[in-house]
Amino acid sequence: MSSLAEVEHQENKLSDTNFPLFSSLESAGHEQVVVCSRPDVGLKAIIAVHNTTLGPALGGTRMWMYQNEQEAIRDVLRLSRGMTYKAAISGLNLGGGKAVIIGDPHTDKNEHLFHAFGRFVDSLGGRYITAEDVGMTEQEMEWIYSETKYVTGIPKSMGGSGDPSPVTAYGVYMGMKAAAKRAYGSDSLEGKRVAIQGAGNVASNLARYIAKENAELFVTDIYREKAEKLAKELSATYIEPDNIYCLDVDIFSPCALGGVVNDETLPVLTCDVIAGAANNILDDETEHAARLDGMGIIYAPDYVINAGGIINISSELEGYNEELAMRKTSRIYDTMTDILEYADTNNITTLEASNRLAEERINAVGNIGKIYSSSSHFSHRKGELYMRDRR
Numbered sequence: 403m404s405s406l407a408e409v410e411h412q413e414n415k416l417s418d419t420n421f422p423l424f425s426s427l428e429s430a431g432h433e434q435v436v437v438c439s440r441p442d443v444g445l446k447a448i449i450a451v452h453n454t455t456l457g458p459a460l461g462g463t464r465m466w467m468y469q470n471e472q473e474a475i476r477d478v479l480r481l482s483r484g485m486t487y488k489a490a491i492s493g494l495n496l497g498g499g500k501a502v503i504i505g506d507p508h509t510d511k512n513e514h515l516f517h518a519f520g521r522f523v524d525s526l527g528g529r530y531i532t533a534e535d536v537g538m539t540e541q542e543m544e545w546i547y548s549e550t551k552y553v554t555g556i557p558k559s560m561g562g563s564g565d566p567s568p569v570t571a572y573g574v575y576m577g578m579k580a581a582a583k584r585a586y587g588s589d590s591l592e593g594k595r596v597a598i599q600g601a602g603n604v605a606s607n608l609a610r611y612i613a614k615e616n617a618e619l620f621v622t623d624i625y626r627e628k629a630e631k632l633a634k635e636l637s638a639t640y641i642e643p644d645n646i647y648c649l650d651v652d653i654f655s656p657c658a659l660g661g662v663v664n665d666e667t668l669p670v671l672t673c674d675v676i677a678g679a680a681n682n683i684l685d686d687e688t689e690h691a692a693r694l695d696g697m698g699i700i701y702a703p704d705y706v707i708n709a710g711g712i713i714n715i716s717s718e719l720e721g722y723n724e725e726l727a728m729r730k731t732s733r734i735y736d737t738m739t740d741i742l743e744y745a746d747t748n749n750i751t752t753l754e755a756s757n758r759l760a761e762e763r764i765n766a767v768g769n770i771g772k773i774y775s776s777s778s779h780f781s782h783r784k785g786e787l788y789m790r791d792r793r
């Protein structure tokens with residue numbers, strides 16, 4: 403498997419009209435890509451299984467109006483690979499996978515489409531386990547679940563773990579504290595000025611943790627009333643969306659969209675720490691991680707500290723236990739501390755450190771797996787057995 407940085411660099415150079423599928427799969431190390439087509443119900447979906455060294459490939463299904471098929475393929479390849487790294491660095495025995503359904507989530511949904519998709523997921527026999535992602539709701543997950551047991555992150559009413567946002571927020575909080583410890587010598591956020599971008603599900607739960615430590619909070623959202631409501635609840639200050647980057651704060655927490663640390667925003671950032679929930683915070687991972695490092699800003703890699711969601715849904719595979727999921731999520735603090743130390747020792751960015759640590763774990767487990775052991779063979783099937791029993 404090529405390193406994540408190498409693969410991303412190659413992908414950035416590709417144009418939409420010139421997407422070399424097989425060489426992309428080879429360089430990023432994808433195991434399998436399944437194209438699912440049922441024109442009679444309007445289904446066009448792609449399932450990508452990136453790596454199953456650590457276990458079955460887990461990752462959500464995204465429904466999105468992609469501009470063209472190349473864009474959908476690129477997204478599913480990038481997202482599935484990201485899930486491999488997220489599971490690996492989080493200590494989960496899971497691989498990385500993702501699915502995309504090409505279509506407008508507002509107008510192109512129908513019951514039969516999701517039943518058909520569920521059957522395709524089922525046909526992979528557990529190599530890929532799906533979950534909810536952008537553009538999907540509980541209703542569609544219910545239809546998929548009626549066709550396959552290989553679904554997780556299902557609503558509490560269906561015996562699942564429900565909304566993962568509170569657990570994700572707790573993990574981001576833990577990762578932020580570990581980064582603060584490195585920046586200030588103490589992980590207390592008391593008196594720290596913290597800017598949170600987005601006032602959605604994760605951000606509001608995160609803001610409540612931070613507020614309990616008597617930090618000075620600043621919040622924003624493109625829906626002003628949402629941010630103002632949160633600001634009122636926590637005695638925080640509302641900030642206009644465009645002004646969040648140049649605010650004089652200690653910690654910046656992007657919890658809305660990806661790509662917000664970019665060539666335009668980087669020069670105005672004055673914080674010591676960036677730690678947020680949004681996926682793909684850095685517009686160009688390699689370049690912007692290096693520039694943040696050069697500016698002395700500690701970057702807590704997004705996929706490391708927002709892993710509470712996957713930790714939560716993966717707990718469903720062994721029978722959901724909220725307390726255990728929270729305990730596992732609290733370990734994000736230690737993982738982040740290890741990453742900071744590894745980055746220091748090897749004189750590399752925190753992002754490169756976490757990528758390398760994830761790759762080391764995959765390679766080490768892969769090598770151990772070459773030793774035949776009948777009992778570990780069966781213990782790897784625990785999730786599979788639970789999935790069968792719960793239905």
Ligand code: NAD
Pocket residue numbers: 566567568570599600601602603604605622623624625628643657658659660679680681708709711
């Ligand atoms: P959400 O939709 O509840 O909240 C996102 C908020 O960001 C919305 O209120 C939206 O209005 C706001 N927003 C969008 N663009 C903005 C901008 N330019 N400036 C300010 N605000 C803006 O989503 P969420 O579940 O809270 O997730 C937040 C982020 O964390 C997303 O990037 C998501 O992919 C990521 N994430 C979420 C989870 C989870 O468990 N929910 C897990 C991992 C990663």
